[in-house]
Amino acid sequence: xxxxxxxxxxxxxxxxxxxxxxxxxxxxxxxxxxxxxxxxxxxxxxxxxxxxxxxxxxxxxxxxxxxxxxxxxxxxxxxxxxxxxxxxxxxxxxxxxxxxxxxxxxxxxxxxxxxxxxxxxxxxxxxxxxxxxxxxxxxxxxxxxxxxxxxxxxxxxxxxxxxxxxxxxxxxxxxxxxxxxxxxxxxxxxxxxxxxxxxxxxxxxxxxxxxxxxxxxxxxxxxxxxxxxxxxxxxxxxxxxxxxxxxxxxxxxxxxxxxxxxxxxxxxxxxxxxxxxxxxxxxxxxxxxxxxxxxxxxxxxxxxxxxxxxxxxxxxxxxxxxxxxxxxxxxxxxxxxxxxxxxxxxxxxxxxxxxxxxxxxxxxxxxxxxxxxxxxxxxxxxxxxxxxxxxxxxxxxxxxxxxxxxxxxxxxxxxxxxxxxxxxxxxxxxxxxxxxxxxxxxxxxxxxxxxxxxxxxxxxxxxxxxxxxxxxxxxxxxxxxxxxxxxxxxxxxxxxxxxxxxxxxxxxxxxxxxxxxxxxxxxxxxxxxxxxxxxxxxxxxxxxxxxxxxxxxxxxxx
Numbered sequence: 001x002x003x004x005x006x007x008x009x010x011x012x013x014x015x016x017x018x019x020x021x022x023x024x025x026x027x028x029x030x031x032x033x034x035x036x037x038x039x040x041x042x043x044x045x046x047x048x049x050x051x052x053x054x055x056x057x058x059x060x061x062x063x064x065x066x067x068x069x070x071x072x073x074x075x076x077x078x079x080x081x082x083x084x085x086x087x088x089x090x091x092x093x094x095x096x097x098x099x100x101x102x103x104x105x106x107x108x109x110x111x112x113x114x115x116x117x118x119x120x121x122x123x124x125x126x127x128x129x130x131x132x133x134x135x136x137x138x139x140x141x142x143x144x145x146x147x148x149x150x151x152x153x154x155x156x157x158x159x160x161x162x163x164x165x166x167x168x169x170x171x172x173x174x175x176x177x178x179x180x181x182x183x184x185x186x187x188x189x190x191x192x193x194x195x196x197x198x199x200x201x202x203x204x205x206x207x208x209x210x211x212x213x214x215x216x217x218x219x220x221x222x223x224x225x226x227x228x229x230x231x232x233x234x235x236x237x238x239x240x241x242x243x244x245x246x247x248x249x250x251x252x253x254x255x256x257x258x259x260x261x262x263x264x265x266x267x268x269x270x271x272x273x274x275x276x277x278x279x280x281x282x283x284x285x286x287x288x289x290x291x292x293x294x295x296x297x298x299x300x301x302x303x304x305x306x307x308x309x310x311x312x313x314x315x316x317x318x319x320x321x322x323x324x325x326x327x328x329x330x331x332x333x334x335x336x337x338x339x340x341x342x343x344x345x346x347x348x349x350x351x352x353x354x355x356x357x358x359x360x361x362x363x364x365x366x367x368x369x370x371x372x373x374x375x376x377x378x379x380x381x382x383x384x385x386x387x388x389x390x391x392x393x394x395x396x397x398x399x400x401x402x403x404x405x406x407x408x409x410x411x412x413x414x415x416x417x418x419x420x421x422x423x424x425x426x427x428x429x430x431x432x433x434x435x436x437x438x439x440x441x442x443x444x445x446x447x448x449x450x451x452x453x454x455x456x457x458x459x460x461x462x463x464x465x466x467x468x469x470x471x472x473x474x475x476x477x478x479x480x481x482x483x484x485x486x487x488x489x490x491x492x493x494x495x496x497x498x499x500x501x502x503x504x505x506x507x508x509x510x511x512x513x514x515x516x517x518x519x520x521x522x523x524x525x526x527x528x529x530x531x532x533x534x535x536x537x538x539x540x541x542x543x544x545x546x547x548x549x550x551x552x553x554x555x556x557x558x
Contacts, residue, residue, distance in 0.1 A: 051469060052495040053482055053534060053547040058513070059095055059103040061086060061542035065508040066441065069542030072518035073535050074123040077526035079148060081106070083121045083128055084537055084544055085518070090118055092130060094150065097535075098528050100546045107150060114144050114155060122174075124167035127153070127212055129174050131162035138183050138197040143176050143204065145212050153212045159219060160199035164250050168257035173275050174206040174215075175260055177248035181346070185238045188348030196348065200243040203251070203262055203271070205278040218278035222246045222271070225283060232285025233269045234317075236385045238349050246271070246283075252325040254332060254411075261323055261334055261411065265341045268317045270334075284414055288315035289403050289421075296421040298404055298453060299429075299437060300355075300380035302446040307429045307436050309422050312377060313365070314398040316340075317386070318407060322459035322519075325411065326468055326485075332411040333488045337459040337472055340402015340452045342381065352401070354450075355380040361394045379450040404453040406472050408488045417488045424454050427496055428477050435502045439476050440515040440540045443506045448476045461485075462521030464532050465551045469494070471534055473516035480516065480536060480547070499545055508541070515540030 061069035068087035075082055075097075082095040082103070094107040109130075111118045116135035121128060126148035134141045141162040145153040159178025167174050180201035187196045200221060207216040222243040229235050229242045237245045249265040253275070260273040264283075272282035291298055297311040320336030327333070342352035356378035360368045372378045380400055387397035405420040429436045437448045448455065458473030468486045473479075479498025485491040500512040508514070518537035527533050534547040 049492075049494055051464060051467070051482060051484065051549060051551050053471075053480065053497050053549050055497065055499050055545050056548045057097070057099075057101045057103050057546040058499075059105065059544045061088070061093070063509065064088075065514075065542060066540050067542070068517075068539045070517075070537040070544050071539045072120050073520055073537040073544060074121045074128065075520055075522050075526065075535060076123045076126060076128070076148070077522075078126050080528040082535055082544065083123060085118050085121050085130075086542075087118055087539075088542070090116070092118065092121060092128075092146075095544065097546065100528060100533060100548075103544065103546060109146065109150050111144065114142055119162060120164045120176075122165045122167055124171045124174075127167075127171075127208075129165045129167070129176075131158065131165045131176055133161050133163075136183060136194075136197075137161050137181060138199045141178070143174070143206065145215075147212075154215065156204070156206055156215060156217055158204040159202040162204065163248070166251050166253060168253045168275065169255055170257040172207065172209050173253070173257060174208055175251050175253065175273075175275070176204040176206070177251050177262055178202045178204060179247045179249060180244070181247060182237065182240075182244075184346050185348030198237060198240050198244040200241075201246040201248050201264070202243075203248055203260070203273055203278075203280070205273075205275060220273050220278045220280050222280055222283075224280070229269075230283050230285055232287060233264075233283050234267045234386065236351060237343070250320075250322050252323040252334060254325060255327060261325065263320045263323050263336065265319050265321055265339070266343055268319050270323075286318045286320070288317050288399060289405070289419060291316055291400075296419070298400075298422060299425060299446070299449040300377050300400075301375055302379055302437075302449050304375040304446070304449075306445065307433065309425050309429065313371070314377065314380075314382070314400055315387075316400050316403045317383070318403045319401060320407070321457045324459055324461045324470075326461050328468075328486070328488050333417065334409045334411050335459060335461060335470055335485065336407050336409065337456040338403030338405050338407060339455050339457040339475065340400075340404075342383070342401050351383055351385045352381050353384045354378065355382050355398065358382065358384070358398065359394045360398070361392075361396045364396045381451045402452045402455065404456070406456055406459070406470065406483075408485060408491070418485075418491055420483075420491070423493070424456060424472070424474065424481060427481060427493070428454050428474065428479075431496060431498070432477060432502065435477070437477060438502070440478060440500075441506075441508075443502050443504060443511075452476070456481075458516050458519035458536070460519040460521040460534065462523060462532060462534075462549075464524075464549055469521075469549070471519055471521065473519045473536060475515055475517065478512075478514060478516060478538075480519065480534065482549075497547070511541065513538045513541050513543050513545050 115132035117133035120131040182198035321339040522533040
């Protein structure tokens with residue numbers, strides 16, 4: 001993959017009320033958006049609204065909230081069960097969805113003997129894999145393999161902070177993205193945290209052809225790049241080597257099970273892995289989108305009086321979380337949900353600041369004082385380590401975190417085939433004008449405008465009625481946006497559904513489904529009803545919602 005470095009300028013009552021609200025706005029949305037903005041043409045692409053999703057079932061782990069009681073979800077068609085990561089209780093919860101309108105918890109698997117934090121789960125042909133983080137997180141974690149009876153088959157060593165697991169389509173390979181986050185930088189807070197440790201990021205490659213009880217394990221590392229990463233790959237942790245600084249987040253695997261693409265979110269890059277040799281072959285910088293172009297704007301302020309999505313003279317680093325792969329006319333395309341991520345979660349170093357604090361080049365930003373006003377860009381969270389193009393100590397360009405979008409890339413060339421621009425913000429603004437860019441812990445309008453907006457994070461692809469659909473979970477405002485991406489150059493918005501409740505004052509107990517994290521597609525062939533389904537795990541509310549996907553002209557209600 002040889003990337004283009006820059007996108008050039010050019011359950012219940014609450015769910016019913018929210019679905020009804022969406023129905024009344026669907027024509028407005030279509031008129032507003034007219035389809036999806038394209039990078040490759042001057043116009044927009046419109047198309048028929050053929051698909052919609054309807055919530056049909058809900059399970060909740062209940063209070064206390066905001067503790068990741070339902071984070072990642074996987075489906076076993078052999079038993080019609082969902083396995084759900086319950087980080088709060090360090091276990092895997094097992095839901096029977098033989099009747100998807102009434103998910104029932106039938107078992108749980110205690111993962112606490114294997115580590116401190118459960119991060120991910122995946123299933124293939126009855127074999128489940130669970131990624132478990134160690135304590136401290138800088139120590140190597142494990143991947144626990146479970147058979148269909150939920151008995152432990154083996155415990156496989158992994159790297160530091162195993163964050164996501166996935167099987168190859170043929171089932172031979174199991175891959176784990178080991179994020180390798182540091183505990184601190186610069187020995188900050190060493191009395192509490194101990195000395196600063198920054199483990200290397202890596203990808204564990206598990207060969208199951210020798211059997212799940214005795215797999216072969218190898219590690220794809222980044223040490224070959226310690227002499228220098230390609231230009232555009234963000235390497236900036238204090239004192240870190242390239243291998244230490246790279247933080248694998250999410251993995252997509254090619255249809256022929258030979259190649260993996262791994263998002264390196266904080267580094268704004270992708271890694272390409274040859275699976276058979278467990279080798280990282282390429283580091284590909286993803287570049288940035290130009291927010292000054294019409295159709296690629298954003299709302300950057302929580303003090304601008306409301307909805308103000310428009311172009312601004314800044315760039316947005318893509319920094320994807322989830323990634324998926326699909327084929328079109330014999331070529332492979334990658335889809336990314338561009339959440340964005342700053343390094344601000346551990347002591348000793350952070351790369352983000354408010355725009356108002358930046359030292360800006362006077363030639364590049366002659367109107368800097370105006371831009372720094374709080375009702376303009378002043379409140380926006382931006383990078384302080386990117387954008388000094390001439391090395392003189394001031395910023396000639398400004399970069400913010402995440403694209404507030406999803407992007408389709410050519411796997412062969414790295415070219416941006418499509419980016420949704422500002423459409424997700426336009427979409428949620430039309431549906432939630434009074435709560436636009438609210439977070440998953442409040443109903444306050446504009447709350448997340450200075451920081452990644454709706455925050456697209458979860459992603460799933462699926463075939464329905466011969467079409468390829470993308471389902472994008474919006475972590476903050478919530479809900480799932482549905483697009484027909486059958487033609488990667490011309491995706492078409494199909495639906496948006498959100499099962500949170502925007503009552504005032506905000507109350508977790510009555511707020512519905514908050515913080516969609518894990519999104520999976522269940523094909524009609526694998527579904528207990530013969531209808532394609534979507535399962536979405538919500539980490540803040542601890543709930544799992546099951547949606548039915550239909551190709552009809554009318555909406556059904558829960």
